[in-house]
Amino acid sequence: MASEQPGFWARVQRASVERLHIRLESLVVLLALSTAMALLSPYFLSLSNFLNILLATSTIGVLAIAATFVIGSGGLDLSLGSVMGLAGVAGAFVAVNLGWPSVLAVIACILAGAIAGYINGQLVTRAFVPAFIVTLGMLGLARGLALVISQGRAIYGLPPEIVYIGQGRPFGIPMPVIIFVLTAIVAHAVLAYTRFGRHTLALGDSEGAARAAGIRVEHHRRIIYTLSGALAGLAGLLFTARVNAGDPTAGINYELTAITAAIIGGTNLFGGRASILGTMIGALIMGVLQNGLTLLAVQSYYQQMAIGAVLILAVFIDQYQVRKESRV
Amino acid sequence: MTLLSLHGIRKSFGAVDVLHGVDLSVAAGEVVGLVGDNGAGKSTLMKTITGIYRADSGSIEFDGKDILALDPGQRRQLGIEMIYQDLSLAKQQDVASNIFLGREPTKRLFGLFPGFVDKGEMDRQAAKMIERLGAHLPSINRSVGSFSGGQQQTVAIARALTFNPKLVIMDEPTAALAVREVQSVLDLIRRLKSEGIAVILISHRLNDVLSVTDRIVVLRHGRADADLVTARTNMNEVVSRIVGGGDIAAAAAHEQRG
Numbered sequence: 001m002a003s004e005q006p007g008f009w010a011r012v013q014r015a016s017v018e019r020l021h022i023r024l025e026s027l028v029v030l031l032a033l034s035t036a037m038a039l040l041s042p043y044f045l046s047l048s049n050f051l052n053i054l055l056a057t058s059t060i061g062v063l064a065i066a067a068t069f070v071i072g073s074g075g076l077d078l079s080l081g082s083v084m085g086l087a088g089v090a091g092a093f094v095a096v097n098l099g100w101p102s103v104l105a106v107i108a109c110i111l112a113g114a115i116a117g118y119i120n121g122q123l124v125t126r127a128f129v130p131a132f133i134v135t136l137g138m139l140g141l142a143r144g145l146a147l148v149i150s151q152g153r154a155i156y157g158l159p160p161e162i163v164y165i166g167q168g169r170p171f172g173i174p175m176p177v178i179i180f181v182l183t184a185i186v187a188h189a190v191l192a193y194t195r196f197g198r199h200t201l202a203l204g205d206s207e208g209a210a211r212a213a214g215i216r217v218e219h220h221r222r223i224i225y226t227l228s229g230a231l232a233g234l235a236g237l238l239f240t241a242r243v244n245a246g247d248p249t250a251g252i253n254y255e256l257t258a259i260t261a262a263i264i265g266g267t268n269l270f271g272g273r274a275s276i277l278g279t280m281i282g283a284l285i286m287g288v289l290q291n292g293l294t295l296l297a298v299q300s301y302y303q304q305m306a307i308g309a310v311l312i313l314a315v316f317i318d319q320y321q322v323r324k325e326s327r328v
Numbered sequence: 329m330t331l332l333s334l335h336g337i338r339k340s341f342g343a344v345d346v347l348h349g350v351d352l353s354v355a356a357g358e359v360v361g362l363v364g365d366n367g368a369g370k371s372t373l374m375k376t377i378t379g380i381y382r383a384d385s386g387s388i389e390f391d392g393k394d395i396l397a398l399d400p401g402q403r404r405q406l407g408i409e410m411i412y413q414d415l416s417l418a419k420q421q422d423v424a425s426n427i428f429l430g431r432e433p434t435k436r437l438f439g440l441f442p443g444f445v446d447k448g449e450m451d452r453q454a455a456k457m458i459e460r461l462g463a464h465l466p467s468i469n470r471s472v473g474s475f476s477g478g479q480q481q482t483v484a485i486a487r488a489l490t491f492n493p494k495l496v497i498m499d500e501p502t503a504a505l506a507v508r509e510v511q512s513v514l515d516l517i518r519r520l521k522s523e524g525i526a527v528i529l530i531s532h533r534l535n536d537v538l539s540v541t542d543r544i545v546v547l548r549h550g551r552a553d554a555d556l557v558t559a560r561t562n563m564n565e566v567v568s569r570i571v572g573g574g575d576i577a578a579a580a581a582h583e584q585r586g
Contacts (some may be wrong), residue, residue: 193444195432198421202429205418211380212416213430214401272420 037292057287058180063258066231074204074271079138081254087236092246117229121222155246166241188276204271337386361537364547407494419473424454
Protein backbone atom coordinates (compact mmCIF):
# COMPACT_ATOMS: atom_id res chain seq x y z
CA MET A 1 0.00 0.00 0.00
CA ALA A 2 1.61 3.24 -1.11
CA SER A 3 1.00 5.91 1.45
CA GLU A 4 0.45 9.45 0.34
CA GLN A 5 3.62 11.54 0.40
CA PRO A 6 3.23 14.24 3.03
CA GLY A 7 3.74 17.83 1.89
CA PHE A 8 6.78 19.96 2.64
CA TRP A 9 5.16 21.84 5.53
CA ALA A 10 3.97 18.57 7.09
CA ARG A 11 7.47 17.12 6.84
CA VAL A 12 9.05 20.19 8.44
CA GLN A 13 6.45 20.03 11.20
CA ARG A 14 7.13 16.38 11.85
CA ALA A 15 10.89 16.89 11.85
CA SER A 16 10.61 19.75 14.32
CA VAL A 17 8.56 17.61 16.66
CA GLU A 18 10.82 14.56 16.32
CA ARG A 19 14.20 16.30 16.36
CA LEU A 20 13.70 19.51 18.32
CA HIS A 21 10.74 18.48 20.44
CA ILE A 22 8.83 21.66 19.59
CA ARG A 23 5.69 22.47 17.71
CA LEU A 24 6.51 24.87 14.91
CA GLU A 25 3.19 26.65 15.29
CA SER A 26 4.18 27.98 18.72
CA LEU A 27 7.35 29.51 17.25
CA VAL A 28 5.29 31.15 14.49
CA VAL A 29 2.89 32.57 17.09
CA LEU A 30 5.81 33.94 19.13
CA LEU A 31 7.33 35.66 16.08
CA ALA A 32 3.98 37.02 14.91
CA LEU A 33 3.15 38.32 18.37
CA SER A 34 6.57 39.95 18.73
CA THR A 35 6.28 41.57 15.30
CA ALA A 36 2.84 42.91 16.14
CA MET A 37 4.05 44.35 19.43
CA ALA A 38 7.08 45.90 17.74
CA LEU A 39 4.81 47.61 15.20
CA LEU A 40 2.37 48.82 17.85
CA SER A 41 4.86 50.07 20.42
CA PRO A 42 8.13 51.96 19.79
CA TYR A 43 9.44 50.75 23.14
CA PHE A 44 9.11 47.04 22.44
CA LEU A 45 12.22 46.51 20.34
CA SER A 46 15.11 47.31 22.66
CA LEU A 47 17.70 45.33 24.56
CA SER A 48 16.48 46.62 27.92
CA ASN A 49 12.90 45.67 27.14
CA PHE A 50 14.07 42.26 25.92
CA LEU A 51 15.79 41.71 29.26
CA ASN A 52 12.64 42.96 30.98
CA ILE A 53 10.61 40.31 29.21
CA LEU A 54 13.09 37.61 30.17
CA LEU A 55 13.12 38.83 33.76
CA ALA A 56 9.34 38.79 33.96
CA THR A 57 9.31 35.38 32.28
CA SER A 58 11.85 33.81 34.65
CA THR A 59 9.46 33.17 37.55
CA ILE A 60 6.63 31.98 35.30
CA GLY A 61 9.14 30.01 33.24
CA VAL A 62 10.37 27.98 36.22
CA LEU A 63 6.76 27.25 37.20
CA ALA A 64 6.02 26.27 33.60
CA ILE A 65 8.88 23.75 33.70
CA ALA A 66 7.24 22.20 36.76
CA ALA A 67 3.87 22.16 34.99
CA THR A 68 5.47 20.48 31.96
CA PHE A 69 6.81 17.56 33.99
CA VAL A 70 3.58 17.06 35.92
CA ILE A 71 1.21 17.37 32.95
CA GLY A 72 3.56 15.33 30.76
CA SER A 73 3.31 12.51 33.30
CA GLY A 74 -0.48 12.61 33.12
CA GLY A 75 -0.90 14.61 36.33
CA LEU A 76 -1.83 18.15 37.23
CA ASP A 77 -0.50 20.65 39.77
CA LEU A 78 -2.82 23.55 40.52
CA SER A 79 -0.91 24.47 43.67
CA LEU A 80 2.13 25.92 41.84
CA GLY A 81 1.33 29.59 42.51
CA SER A 82 0.40 29.07 46.16
CA VAL A 83 3.41 26.87 46.88
CA MET A 84 5.59 29.54 45.27
CA GLY A 85 4.07 32.11 47.66
CA LEU A 86 4.55 29.82 50.66
CA ALA A 87 8.18 29.10 49.71
CA GLY A 88 9.01 32.81 49.40
CA VAL A 89 7.50 33.54 52.82
CA ALA A 90 9.32 30.56 54.36
CA GLY A 91 12.66 31.81 53.00
CA ALA A 92 12.03 35.38 54.17
CA PHE A 93 10.92 34.12 57.59
CA VAL A 94 14.12 32.11 58.01
CA ALA A 95 16.33 35.02 56.89
CA VAL A 96 14.57 37.92 58.64
CA ASN A 97 12.54 36.63 61.60
CA LEU A 98 14.98 33.88 62.57
CA GLY A 99 18.04 35.74 61.33
CA TRP A 100 19.65 32.59 60.01
CA PRO A 101 22.30 32.67 57.25
CA SER A 102 21.12 33.31 53.69
CA VAL A 103 22.13 29.85 52.53
CA LEU A 104 19.60 28.36 54.94
CA ALA A 105 16.96 30.78 53.66
CA VAL A 106 17.59 29.60 50.10
CA ILE A 107 17.35 25.98 51.24
CA ALA A 108 14.16 26.80 53.17
CA CYS A 109 12.51 28.15 50.00
CA ILE A 110 13.21 25.06 47.95
CA LEU A 111 12.59 22.65 50.83
CA ALA A 112 9.21 24.23 51.65
CA GLY A 113 8.21 23.79 48.01
CA ALA A 114 9.51 20.21 47.88
CA ILE A 115 7.62 19.25 51.05
CA ALA A 116 4.37 20.64 49.68
CA GLY A 117 4.98 18.74 46.44
CA TYR A 118 5.87 15.57 48.33
CA ILE A 119 2.57 15.77 50.24
CA ASN A 120 0.76 16.22 46.91
CA GLY A 121 2.51 13.12 45.56
CA GLN A 122 1.74 11.02 48.62
CA LEU A 123 -1.93 11.92 48.52
CA VAL A 124 -2.25 11.32 44.78
CA THR A 125 -0.55 7.91 44.84
CA ARG A 126 -1.55 6.51 48.23
CA ALA A 127 -4.88 8.09 49.14
CA PHE A 128 -6.30 7.80 45.60
CA VAL A 129 -7.59 11.35 45.67
CA PRO A 130 -7.48 12.76 42.10
CA ALA A 131 -4.56 15.13 41.41
CA PHE A 132 -7.03 17.84 40.50
CA ILE A 133 -8.53 17.78 44.01
CA VAL A 134 -5.29 17.20 45.92
CA THR A 135 -3.50 20.13 44.31
CA LEU A 136 -6.60 22.33 44.45
CA GLY A 137 -6.70 21.63 48.18
CA MET A 138 -2.97 22.37 48.42
CA LEU A 139 -3.61 25.65 46.60
CA GLY A 140 -5.73 26.68 49.59
CA LEU A 141 -3.52 25.06 52.24
CA ALA A 142 -0.23 26.56 51.06
CA ARG A 143 -1.70 30.04 50.58
CA GLY A 144 -3.27 29.93 54.03
CA LEU A 145 -0.05 28.74 55.64
CA ALA A 146 1.89 31.53 53.91
CA LEU A 147 -0.54 34.07 55.40
CA VAL A 148 -0.30 32.44 58.85
CA ILE A 149 3.52 32.43 58.87
CA SER A 150 3.75 36.04 57.72
CA GLN A 151 0.70 37.12 59.77
CA GLY A 152 -0.76 38.46 56.57
CA ARG A 153 1.98 41.00 55.96
CA ALA A 154 4.95 40.99 53.61
CA ILE A 155 8.29 40.28 55.32
CA TYR A 156 10.81 43.03 54.49
CA GLY A 157 14.50 43.46 55.16
CA LEU A 158 16.10 40.57 53.29
CA PRO A 159 19.90 40.21 53.50
CA PRO A 160 21.91 41.50 50.50
CA GLU A 161 22.94 38.01 49.33
CA ILE A 162 19.31 37.08 48.80
CA VAL A 163 18.53 40.40 47.12
CA TYR A 164 21.46 39.76 44.77
CA ILE A 165 19.76 36.57 43.57
CA GLY A 166 16.83 38.71 42.42
CA GLN A 167 18.47 41.97 41.45
CA GLY A 168 22.12 41.22 40.72
CA ARG A 169 23.31 41.64 37.13
CA PRO A 170 26.56 39.79 36.42
CA PHE A 171 27.67 40.73 32.86
CA GLY A 172 24.56 42.90 32.66
CA ILE A 173 22.25 39.88 32.71
CA PRO A 174 19.72 39.70 35.55
CA MET A 175 20.42 36.82 37.95
CA PRO A 176 16.87 35.38 37.74
CA VAL A 177 17.28 35.09 33.97
CA ILE A 178 20.57 33.21 34.39
CA ILE A 179 19.07 30.84 36.96
CA PHE A 180 15.97 30.34 34.81
CA VAL A 181 17.95 29.55 31.65
CA LEU A 182 20.24 27.12 33.50
CA THR A 183 17.22 25.40 35.06
CA ALA A 184 15.59 25.12 31.64
CA ILE A 185 18.71 23.57 30.07
CA VAL A 186 18.98 20.94 32.81
CA ALA A 187 15.23 20.26 32.71
CA HIS A 188 15.32 19.87 28.93
CA ALA A 189 18.18 17.39 29.11
CA VAL A 190 16.41 15.42 31.82
CA LEU A 191 13.03 15.27 30.08
CA ALA A 192 14.25 14.58 26.55
CA TYR A 193 17.35 12.46 27.04
CA THR A 194 17.31 10.57 30.34
CA ARG A 195 15.48 7.41 31.38
CA PHE A 196 13.69 9.43 34.03
CA GLY A 197 12.31 11.81 31.40
CA ARG A 198 11.30 9.05 29.01
CA HIS A 199 9.56 7.14 31.77
CA THR A 200 7.75 10.36 32.73
CA LEU A 201 6.26 10.68 29.25
CA ALA A 202 5.54 6.96 28.93
CA LEU A 203 3.69 7.16 32.23
CA GLY A 204 1.59 10.04 30.95
CA ASP A 205 1.01 8.20 27.71
CA SER A 206 -0.18 4.90 29.16
CA GLU A 207 0.10 4.07 32.84
CA GLY A 208 -0.64 0.42 32.02
CA ALA A 209 2.23 0.22 29.53
CA ALA A 210 4.60 1.85 32.00
CA ARG A 211 3.56 -0.56 34.74
CA ALA A 212 3.91 -3.57 32.43
CA ALA A 213 7.38 -2.34 31.49
CA GLY A 214 8.39 -2.58 35.14
CA ILE A 215 8.43 1.15 35.87
CA ARG A 216 7.54 1.85 39.50
CA VAL A 217 4.60 4.06 38.61
CA GLU A 218 3.60 5.40 42.04
CA HIS A 219 7.19 6.00 43.08
CA HIS A 220 7.80 7.91 39.86
CA ARG A 221 4.71 10.06 40.38
CA ARG A 222 5.83 10.98 43.91
CA ILE A 223 9.20 12.13 42.55
CA ILE A 224 7.47 14.22 39.87
CA TYR A 225 5.20 16.02 42.36
CA THR A 226 8.11 16.61 44.73
CA LEU A 227 10.16 17.99 41.84
CA SER A 228 7.26 20.21 40.85
CA GLY A 229 7.04 21.58 44.39
CA ALA A 230 10.80 22.16 44.55
CA LEU A 231 10.68 24.12 41.28
CA ALA A 232 7.78 26.18 42.66
CA GLY A 233 10.06 26.81 45.65
CA LEU A 234 12.81 28.02 43.32
CA ALA A 235 10.30 30.31 41.58
CA GLY A 236 9.32 31.64 45.01
CA LEU A 237 12.98 32.36 45.80
CA LEU A 238 13.46 34.24 42.51
CA PHE A 239 10.31 36.31 43.04
CA THR A 240 11.00 37.10 46.71
CA ALA A 241 14.57 38.11 45.95
CA ARG A 242 13.49 40.30 43.04
CA VAL A 243 10.81 42.26 44.91
CA ASN A 244 12.93 42.21 48.09
CA ALA A 245 10.08 40.94 50.27
CA GLY A 246 8.46 37.70 51.34
CA ASP A 247 4.96 38.45 50.09
CA PRO A 248 2.26 35.93 51.17
CA THR A 249 0.13 36.94 48.19
CA ALA A 250 2.92 36.29 45.67
CA GLY A 251 2.06 33.98 42.82
CA ILE A 252 -1.73 34.22 42.91
CA ASN A 253 -3.05 32.90 39.58
CA TYR A 254 0.49 32.05 38.42
CA GLU A 255 -0.53 28.41 37.95
CA LEU A 256 -2.91 29.62 35.26
CA THR A 257 -0.09 31.31 33.33
CA ALA A 258 2.35 28.44 33.92
CA ILE A 259 -0.06 25.74 32.75
CA THR A 260 -1.00 27.91 29.75
CA ALA A 261 2.68 28.27 28.81
CA ALA A 262 3.17 24.50 28.99
CA ILE A 263 0.08 23.78 26.89
CA ILE A 264 0.97 26.41 24.24
CA GLY A 265 4.41 24.83 24.10
CA GLY A 266 2.86 21.56 22.91
CA THR A 267 2.41 19.65 26.16
CA ASN A 268 -0.49 17.24 25.77
CA LEU A 269 -3.05 18.14 28.42
CA PHE A 270 -3.54 14.42 29.10
CA GLY A 271 0.14 13.53 29.25
CA GLY A 272 2.55 11.60 27.05
CA ARG A 273 3.90 14.50 25.03
CA ALA A 274 5.89 17.41 26.42
CA SER A 275 9.10 19.32 25.85
CA ILE A 276 10.89 21.98 27.85
CA LEU A 277 11.98 23.81 24.68
CA GLY A 278 8.34 24.07 23.65
CA THR A 279 7.36 25.25 27.10
CA MET A 280 10.06 27.93 26.96
CA ILE A 281 8.51 29.24 23.76
CA GLY A 282 5.13 29.12 25.49
CA ALA A 283 6.51 31.03 28.48
CA LEU A 284 8.01 33.65 26.15
CA ILE A 285 4.66 34.03 24.39
CA MET A 286 3.10 34.70 27.79
CA GLY A 287 5.92 37.14 28.63
CA VAL A 288 5.66 39.03 25.34
CA LEU A 289 1.88 39.17 25.65
CA GLN A 290 2.00 40.64 29.15
CA ASN A 291 4.88 42.98 28.35
CA GLY A 292 3.27 44.20 25.14
CA LEU A 293 -0.11 44.79 26.73
CA THR A 294 1.61 46.74 29.52
CA LEU A 295 3.53 48.86 27.00
CA LEU A 296 0.26 49.53 25.20
CA ALA A 297 -1.15 50.67 28.54
CA VAL A 298 -3.83 47.97 28.61
CA GLN A 299 -5.23 47.49 32.12
CA SER A 300 -3.89 44.40 33.87
CA TYR A 301 -7.47 43.13 34.31
CA TYR A 302 -7.58 42.61 30.56
CA GLN A 303 -4.24 40.79 30.63
CA GLN A 304 -5.75 38.24 32.97
CA MET A 305 -8.62 37.76 30.53
CA ALA A 306 -6.20 37.42 27.62
CA ILE A 307 -4.26 34.64 29.37
CA GLY A 308 -7.43 32.73 30.19
CA ALA A 309 -8.61 33.01 26.60
CA VAL A 310 -5.20 31.89 25.26
CA LEU A 311 -5.30 28.78 27.47
CA ILE A 312 -8.69 27.70 26.14
CA LEU A 313 -7.66 28.52 22.57
CA ALA A 314 -4.41 26.53 22.87
CA VAL A 315 -6.18 23.42 24.16
CA PHE A 316 -8.83 23.79 21.47
CA ILE A 317 -6.23 23.94 18.68
CA ASP A 318 -4.31 21.00 20.15
CA GLN A 319 -7.41 18.82 20.46
CA TYR A 320 -8.55 19.87 16.97
CA GLN A 321 -5.26 18.68 15.50
CA VAL A 322 -5.29 15.44 17.48
CA ARG A 323 -8.75 14.67 16.12
CA LYS A 324 -7.72 15.63 12.61
CA GLU A 325 -4.68 13.34 12.74
CA SER A 326 -6.62 10.37 14.10
CA ARG A 327 -9.26 10.76 11.38
CA VAL A 328 -7.36 9.03 8.59
CA MET B 329 12.89 -29.49 32.67
CA THR B 330 10.29 -27.39 34.42
CA LEU B 331 10.70 -23.69 33.73
CA LEU B 332 7.66 -22.31 35.50
CA SER B 333 5.58 -23.93 38.22
CA LEU B 334 2.63 -22.48 40.07
CA HIS B 335 1.14 -24.13 43.14
CA GLY B 336 -2.14 -23.26 44.81
CA ILE B 337 -2.34 -19.73 43.45
CA ARG B 338 -5.22 -17.79 44.99
CA LYS B 339 -6.27 -14.27 44.16
CA SER B 340 -9.33 -12.28 45.07
CA PHE B 341 -10.37 -8.70 44.49
CA GLY B 342 -12.36 -7.58 47.50
CA ALA B 343 -15.20 -10.04 47.86
CA VAL B 344 -14.69 -11.57 44.42
CA ASP B 345 -12.58 -14.73 44.40
CA VAL B 346 -11.04 -15.08 40.96
CA LEU B 347 -8.46 -17.82 41.43
CA HIS B 348 -9.05 -20.67 43.89
CA GLY B 349 -5.74 -22.48 44.00
CA VAL B 350 -4.38 -22.90 40.50
CA ASP B 351 -1.60 -25.38 39.71
CA LEU B 352 0.25 -24.95 36.44
CA SER B 353 3.64 -25.93 35.10
CA VAL B 354 5.41 -25.11 31.87
CA ALA B 355 8.59 -26.76 30.62
CA ALA B 356 11.34 -24.95 28.72
CA GLY B 357 10.46 -24.72 25.03
CA GLU B 358 6.93 -25.93 25.63
CA VAL B 359 3.87 -24.23 24.13
CA VAL B 360 0.93 -24.35 26.51
CA GLY B 361 -2.52 -23.17 25.54
CA LEU B 362 -4.61 -21.61 28.28
CA VAL B 363 -8.31 -21.67 27.51
CA GLY B 364 -11.48 -21.04 29.43
CA ASP B 365 -14.70 -19.09 29.34
CA ASN B 366 -14.87 -15.35 29.90
CA GLY B 367 -14.26 -14.67 33.57
CA ALA B 368 -12.51 -17.98 34.19
CA GLY B 369 -9.48 -16.07 35.45
CA LYS B 370 -7.03 -16.42 32.53
CA SER B 371 -5.83 -12.83 32.44
CA THR B 372 -5.67 -12.59 36.23
CA LEU B 373 -3.57 -15.75 36.37
CA MET B 374 -1.16 -14.39 33.77
CA LYS B 375 -0.82 -11.09 35.61
CA THR B 376 0.14 -12.95 38.78
CA ILE B 377 2.92 -14.56 36.74
CA THR B 378 4.22 -11.24 35.36
CA GLY B 379 3.90 -9.60 38.76
CA ILE B 380 1.29 -6.96 37.88
CA TYR B 381 -0.87 -8.67 40.53
CA ARG B 382 0.49 -10.19 43.71
CA ALA B 383 -1.02 -13.61 44.45
CA ASP B 384 -2.78 -13.79 47.84
CA SER B 385 -1.29 -17.21 48.51
CA GLY B 386 0.49 -20.03 46.71
CA SER B 387 3.96 -20.28 45.23
CA ILE B 388 5.51 -19.30 41.92
CA GLU B 389 8.85 -20.70 40.88
CA PHE B 390 10.63 -19.66 37.70
CA ASP B 391 13.89 -21.24 36.60
CA GLY B 392 14.28 -22.77 40.07
CA LYS B 393 13.82 -19.45 41.86
CA ASP B 394 10.94 -18.30 44.04
CA ILE B 395 9.71 -15.15 42.32
CA LEU B 396 6.59 -14.42 44.38
CA ALA B 397 8.13 -11.34 46.02
CA LEU B 398 9.57 -9.82 42.83
CA ASP B 399 8.05 -6.82 41.04
CA PRO B 400 7.24 -6.81 37.28
CA GLY B 401 10.57 -5.20 36.36
CA GLN B 402 12.56 -7.87 38.19
CA ARG B 403 10.53 -10.69 36.69
CA ARG B 404 11.12 -9.25 33.23
CA GLN B 405 14.84 -9.29 33.91
CA LEU B 406 14.61 -13.01 34.72
CA GLY B 407 13.05 -13.60 31.29
CA ILE B 408 9.27 -13.44 31.66
CA GLU B 409 7.64 -11.36 28.93
CA MET B 410 3.99 -10.79 28.20
CA ILE B 411 2.22 -9.49 25.13
CA TYR B 412 -1.01 -7.98 26.38
CA GLN B 413 -4.28 -8.12 24.53
CA ASP B 414 -4.43 -4.32 24.54
CA LEU B 415 -0.71 -4.43 23.60
CA SER B 416 0.14 -1.99 26.43
CA LEU B 417 1.93 0.40 24.11
CA ALA B 418 2.70 4.03 24.86
CA LYS B 419 1.01 5.31 21.72
CA GLN B 420 2.57 8.77 21.52
CA GLN B 421 6.11 7.40 21.75
CA ASP B 422 8.08 5.97 18.86
CA VAL B 423 9.00 2.35 18.08
CA ALA B 424 12.34 2.20 19.90
CA SER B 425 10.96 3.98 22.96
CA ASN B 426 8.30 1.30 23.28
CA ILE B 427 10.59 -1.63 22.68
CA PHE B 428 13.12 -0.40 25.25
CA LEU B 429 10.68 1.13 27.74
CA GLY B 430 12.06 0.51 31.22
CA ARG B 431 15.30 -0.95 29.84
CA GLU B 432 16.84 1.89 27.87
CA PRO B 433 20.56 1.59 27.15
CA THR B 434 22.46 4.60 28.50
CA LYS B 435 25.68 6.41 27.76
CA ARG B 436 27.59 9.35 29.17
CA LEU B 437 26.83 12.75 27.67
CA PHE B 438 30.10 14.36 26.50
CA GLY B 439 31.77 11.46 28.33
CA LEU B 440 30.78 13.15 31.59
CA PHE B 441 27.18 12.92 32.69
CA PRO B 442 25.92 9.36 33.08
CA GLY B 443 22.36 8.16 32.61
CA PHE B 444 21.62 9.61 29.17
CA VAL B 445 19.56 7.40 26.90
CA ASP B 446 21.48 6.10 23.89
CA LYS B 447 18.78 6.80 21.31
CA GLY B 448 20.99 5.89 18.34
CA GLU B 449 21.69 2.44 19.75
CA MET B 450 18.00 1.98 20.57
CA ASP B 451 16.95 2.88 17.03
CA ARG B 452 19.51 0.55 15.47
CA GLN B 453 18.51 -2.42 17.60
CA ALA B 454 14.81 -1.70 17.16
CA ALA B 455 15.20 -1.61 13.38
CA LYS B 456 17.13 -4.90 13.49
CA MET B 457 14.46 -6.57 15.60
CA ILE B 458 11.61 -5.40 13.36
CA GLU B 459 13.52 -6.69 10.35
CA ARG B 460 14.13 -10.06 12.04
CA LEU B 461 10.38 -10.38 12.49
CA GLY B 462 10.02 -9.81 8.77
CA ALA B 463 7.73 -6.84 9.32
CA HIS B 464 7.55 -3.52 7.56
CA LEU B 465 6.84 -0.29 9.40
CA PRO B 466 6.41 3.09 7.70
CA SER B 467 9.05 4.70 9.90
CA ILE B 468 10.73 3.75 13.11
CA ASN B 469 10.60 7.36 14.33
CA ARG B 470 6.82 7.71 14.09
CA SER B 471 4.59 7.46 17.12
CA VAL B 472 3.21 3.94 17.49
CA GLY B 473 -0.38 5.20 17.63
CA SER B 474 -0.20 6.12 13.93
CA PHE B 475 0.35 2.48 12.93
CA SER B 476 -2.23 -0.14 11.95
CA GLY B 477 -3.30 -2.83 14.41
CA GLY B 478 -1.01 -5.44 12.87
CA GLN B 479 1.95 -3.06 12.89
CA GLN B 480 1.32 -2.21 16.54
CA GLN B 481 1.22 -5.92 17.30
CA THR B 482 4.63 -6.25 15.64
CA VAL B 483 6.04 -3.59 17.97
CA ALA B 484 4.57 -5.36 21.01
CA ILE B 485 6.09 -8.67 19.86
CA ALA B 486 9.44 -7.05 19.15
CA ARG B 487 9.41 -5.61 22.65
CA ALA B 488 8.79 -9.05 24.13
CA LEU B 489 11.58 -10.71 22.12
CA THR B 490 14.36 -8.14 22.21
CA PHE B 491 15.74 -9.16 25.58
CA ASN B 492 15.99 -12.93 25.00
CA PRO B 493 13.08 -14.10 27.14
CA LYS B 494 12.67 -17.65 28.46
CA LEU B 495 8.89 -17.45 28.66
CA VAL B 496 6.54 -15.41 26.50
CA ILE B 497 2.90 -15.05 27.53
CA MET B 498 0.53 -14.04 24.74
CA ASP B 499 -2.95 -12.84 25.62
CA GLU B 500 -5.26 -13.21 22.61
CA PRO B 501 -2.54 -12.32 20.11
CA THR B 502 -4.68 -13.22 17.11
CA ALA B 503 -8.04 -11.82 18.17
CA ALA B 504 -7.78 -8.57 16.22
CA LEU B 505 -5.74 -9.72 13.23
CA ALA B 506 -6.42 -10.45 9.58
CA VAL B 507 -6.15 -14.08 8.42
CA ARG B 508 -2.68 -13.69 6.91
CA GLU B 509 -1.41 -11.97 10.07
CA VAL B 510 -2.79 -14.80 12.23
CA GLN B 511 -0.66 -17.30 10.30
CA SER B 512 2.46 -15.24 10.85
CA VAL B 513 1.81 -15.08 14.60
CA LEU B 514 1.36 -18.87 14.70
CA ASP B 515 4.58 -19.30 12.71
CA LEU B 516 6.31 -17.04 15.19
CA ILE B 517 5.15 -19.21 18.10
CA ARG B 518 6.57 -22.29 16.38
CA ARG B 519 9.84 -20.47 15.80
CA LEU B 520 10.06 -19.46 19.47
CA LYS B 521 9.51 -23.08 20.46
CA SER B 522 12.29 -24.22 18.13
CA GLU B 523 14.60 -21.71 19.83
CA GLY B 524 13.76 -23.24 23.22
CA ILE B 525 11.50 -20.40 24.37
CA ALA B 526 8.38 -21.42 26.27
CA VAL B 527 5.06 -19.86 25.30
CA ILE B 528 1.76 -19.60 27.12
CA LEU B 529 -0.97 -18.84 24.61
CA ILE B 530 -4.30 -17.50 25.80
CA SER B 531 -6.87 -17.67 23.04
CA HIS B 532 -10.53 -18.11 22.32
CA ARG B 533 -9.66 -19.36 18.83
CA LEU B 534 -9.47 -23.06 19.59
CA ASN B 535 -8.31 -23.93 16.09
CA ASP B 536 -5.21 -21.82 16.63
CA VAL B 537 -4.65 -23.37 20.06
CA LEU B 538 -5.00 -26.92 18.75
CA SER B 539 -2.66 -26.30 15.83
CA VAL B 540 0.24 -24.77 17.70
CA THR B 541 0.35 -26.04 21.32
CA ASP B 542 1.86 -29.08 23.06
CA ARG B 543 -0.57 -29.01 25.96
CA ILE B 544 -3.87 -27.33 26.68
CA VAL B 545 -4.84 -26.26 30.19
CA VAL B 546 -8.50 -25.48 30.76
CA LEU B 547 -9.28 -22.89 33.41
CA ARG B 548 -12.76 -23.12 34.87
CA HIS B 549 -14.18 -21.22 37.84
CA GLY B 550 -10.69 -20.20 38.93
CA ARG B 551 -9.16 -23.70 38.85
CA ALA B 552 -7.03 -25.59 36.37
CA ASP B 553 -9.84 -28.00 35.52
CA ALA B 554 -8.11 -30.08 32.85
CA ASP B 555 -4.60 -30.61 31.52
CA LEU B 556 -4.77 -32.14 28.04
CA VAL B 557 -2.00 -33.25 25.70
CA THR B 558 -2.81 -31.59 22.40
CA ALA B 559 -1.83 -34.58 20.28
CA ARG B 560 -4.30 -36.78 22.19
CA THR B 561 -7.30 -34.50 22.39
CA ASN B 562 -9.73 -32.85 20.01
CA MET B 563 -12.08 -29.92 19.64
CA ASN B 564 -15.00 -31.77 21.27
CA GLU B 565 -13.11 -32.60 24.41
CA VAL B 566 -11.65 -29.10 24.80
CA VAL B 567 -15.03 -27.45 24.33
CA SER B 568 -16.74 -29.81 26.76
CA ARG B 569 -14.08 -29.09 29.36
CA ILE B 570 -14.52 -25.34 28.88
CA VAL B 571 -18.30 -25.30 29.16
CA GLY B 572 -18.39 -28.18 31.64
CA GLY B 573 -21.20 -30.25 30.13
CA GLY B 574 -24.43 -29.07 28.51
CA ASP B 575 -25.03 -29.15 24.80
CA ILE B 576 -21.46 -30.01 23.84
CA ALA B 577 -22.14 -31.24 20.34
CA ALA B 578 -23.75 -27.98 19.28
CA ALA B 579 -21.02 -25.85 20.87
CA ALA B 580 -18.27 -27.93 19.29
CA ALA B 581 -19.93 -27.84 15.89
CA HIS B 582 -20.11 -24.07 16.18
CA GLU B 583 -16.39 -23.86 17.01
CA GLN B 584 -15.54 -26.13 14.11
CA ARG B 585 -17.32 -23.83 11.71
CA GLY B 586 -15.66 -20.74 13.18
